[in-house]
Amino acid sequence: MEQKVKEPRYHIVKRADINGKEAWIIRVVAILSALLLCAIITMVCTGDNPISIFATIFKGAFGTQRKTWITLQYVAVLLIISLALTPAFKMQFWNVGGEGQVLMGGLAAATCMITLADKLPNAVVILLMVVTSILAGAIWGVIPALFKAMWNTNETLSTLMMNYIATQLVAYFTIVWEVPKGSGKIGIINQNSNVGWLPNVGNKYLLSIIVATVVTIGMMIYLKYTKHGYEIEVVGESQNTARYVGISVEKVIIRTMLLSGAICGLAGLLLVGGINHTITTTISDGQGFTGVMVSWLAKFNPIAMIFTSLLIIFMGRGASEISTAFELNQSFADILTGIILFFIIGCEFFIRYKIVARKDLGKENA
């Protein structure tokens, strides 16, 4: 008897190469199966018609003109934050501190609005807000970068911990500036004078959308066609290669995190000066983390990021519409979003690997 080969029934093989068409088929199948699973879970749990649930999700994001604008504005903000994180991720610097960088930018803007409102003309206040919030975000981003460059500290930990410091700083100033006393809320800043409110361009939603467009195009050019962008890519591929060809890795890390933080600060400026007109610890609403997902899903491609951020906002907006229309708990909508994201992220596995079934060696193994 020859020796029995103990080969598992299935095993995983890395795909050597996959063409675009095949990858997209996998993605479409993933989304369809996600929707199917959502439909089944919806029917089993609530007895509601899944088709009407999906229709409601769509209506929640694009049902009225206002809803469409709001959706686009949300997409814009998430997109800016995702774009901000992208160069850092591309050079394999795990910046999970977007949340804190956004908050610091927002806090700087709010500080200008509150303390300078009756001292300087509106235009000067706005100018200062722009400068300080971008600067604040950049500083918050560069601190972990300096530590990384100088002492090779773990940037995942330090950027993450910088988030908590930023949150607590905002919490502290919320108490300092709270109105009325003891309420723990700042409320709309300069509600009647509108000092420091970023100007409306066309309507109140358009400004963020324009900024996002500019940042997207700028980031695409920066990453693809500039020397900086190339350096980021080389550092991301291999720091040793970068050193070998004479790129100063430390310099690239610091420079890139300055940029990353600055754009996060810009998002904070928009959130505080252009959208909410207040500052709270939850103003960035976890988007510093969601942005990581948006960026990864799009494979760091700024144009693809438009679609991934749209997908996430679309699901979120649709989800809250479900809870209104069907009087379901918000958690149900979160379950649906979770399922869809799970499939979308999961399908990347099948794009990179394939499962190979064992070829039966003989009848006895069947």
Add this chain to the structure above:
Amino acid sequence: MKKIKKVLSAVLAATMVMSLVACSNETGTEKEAETASEATETEGAEQTAASDVKVGFIFLHDENSTYDLNFINGATEACKAAGVEYMFKTNIPEGQECYEAACELADAGCDIVFADSFGHEDYMIEAAKEYPEVQFCHATGTKAHTENLSNYHNAFATIYEGRYLAGIAAGMKLNEMIANGEITEDQTKIGYVGAYTYAEVISGYTSFFLGARSVCPSATMEVTFTGSWYDETAEKEGANKLIEDGCVLLSQHADSMGAPTACEKAGVPDVSYNGSTASACPNTFIVSSRIDWAPYFAYIIDSVANGKAIDTDWVGTLETGSVVLTDLGDAAAEGTADAIAEAEKAMNAGTLHVFDTTTFTVNGETLTSYMADVDTDADYTADTEVITDGYFAESGSEFRSAPYFDLQIDGISLLDTAY
């Protein structure tokens, strides 16, 4: 080939199940719609005008928060009773989202938009400016009387009266514990878990304390603050800290079950807020006070249906049915119900005032005059004389509906005032 067949049949089966459920569900909703319209018709016989009013509600959280659940119940009850259409938006944060939600509700044809959380106020005002024909009503807010918007309104209730009555129940319990020899008179220390050092909280614990002290003169109180309206862990920790500090009875002004469950675990009697906690805490629950918002919702629906103006500051009272106590728990002392009923009668008759200046002192002195910060501004300017006829006039509809009692009276010590 076999595999494909298998997959196909599975997909087919799934589709069939789906369509089946879809069909049965459609008939289900139709039925519901029918019964709903029937209900509207029968209601409509009495209240024809109300039926075409549509109300939109904005809630900070959903039914998992006792605070929002209290509003959701009131809203459902009032809208069903009036036979009007309504829309709920839950989990709306206190930011621009609130403005967007209010505008979306107005776009959807709501005649009244209501928001339940303090931080929603500024955003409701922004929406009210944009939709002058829609009525915007906001609970717990402070700005309606200074904004000069005819379609923006605040509402609150004299919950300090409810707290006072709940305080009487607490005092009775302390007396019972003394009589049973469980504690001595100098151990009658009450603990209180508050959210922020905000006037609403201060007014709440002070009235609760005054109620307790009116029956148990030796009572003192310690207050701790969590810095959040809803933080189960912090509330539980706060309660445990107070119990370790020697507090023999607890109450709270924060929205989670943190404090009541900590009390149940430690066997310390508890007066809860926003609804009965008897089912989760059967051994320690005494009573709970809450605001019933249904009368206010009925009032605003009726006002809009009949084209009447809504009060800028509406104050619900014991008499409007806005301030209510739950049934007494098993932990309540004997005779509590009678003592509460008596005090309630005196309050309604106007002979008993919660903040009677003869019953408390501030820094050892009796108050004769006090300027409160009634008009909200960033500098907390004290602007209104609120001592009238020997009592502190809290939540007067002539001033504003939300509480503004922010004095630190003797007998209450604050453990931390960071928030």
